[in-house]
Amino acid sequence: MSKLRIAAVGDVHLGEDVRGRYREHLAGIEEKADVLLLAGDLTRHGTLEEGQVVADEFRDLPVPVVAVLGNHDHHSDRPAEIAALLRDAGIMVLHDDAVVLDIDGTRLGVVGGKGFGGGFAGKCASEFGEPEIKAFVNHTKRIADRWRRALKETEADVRVVLSHYSPVNDTLQGEPLEIYPFLGSYLLAEAADAEGADLIVHGHAHKGTEKGMTPGGIRVRNVALPVLGRAYAVYCHDGDGHC
């Protein structure tokens, strides 16, 4: 199996005023990476105008682009339309499902979606009490179940989970503890650990840290642009452990 170079970034939060500025950094990406993953919060408040900026910024790249949406991309209640704009530009958009790409004979499976919050084992919300709390927790549970199923059904040489919300608290270090339950949920990590994955990429936690790990030992990377400080990160995967 040949090595696979995975570029990833999240939380680019594009709008009209920065049109074209991010794209400058994508020149030559094909020399650095084989695929680009976008970990959500691509817009500032989820308008179709901003969605169009995102579509134009990432269209016609020499590497395939797979995206999930973030909470900001939901703010104007137009997530489906934004996803359609991105798809028209040739960007694959995951919504709790999977895609398998053939990259020079290596099958890369990408599974995921927005994810959601709830907190981390021992310090999390549960389906108890008011309907509002139950709905909050249930949303995450259903997402985690769909990811588990998608992972189970995805046959690939390398499997990556792409999320907006965080599956672990390692990569939240730097964020105030009080808001951890709004930044992610351990249920997402549990789904990946149950079915196995080679890497989990997420965004959302702008003040967090890049590197972490699930309880099962899957590498987790927070690729929020403010965390990376650079246009995108590149993770090289090789079945033999050397790139």
Add this chain to the structure above:
Amino acid sequence: MEAPQYVAARVQQALAEDERTTELGIRVDVRGEQLFLRGEVTSEERRDLIAGVAEEAAPGLAVRNELTVADIREPGGEEKL
């Protein structure tokens, strides 16, 4: 007089919810007659816009705009997993 903490919270809320800004990561502090804004934004235009929305939400306070514009560095080397 309204406690400064409530004023700061109101400004923070305005920055998050105002359609022009929708900016969640700004630190707001009120000290006396001054309102401090700190954090990173993506452009000079947004820096000014955020200060404007903060000013509207807390009229009468002098806005000290300490926001910085973050520039995006080129992608560095790859990490081997």
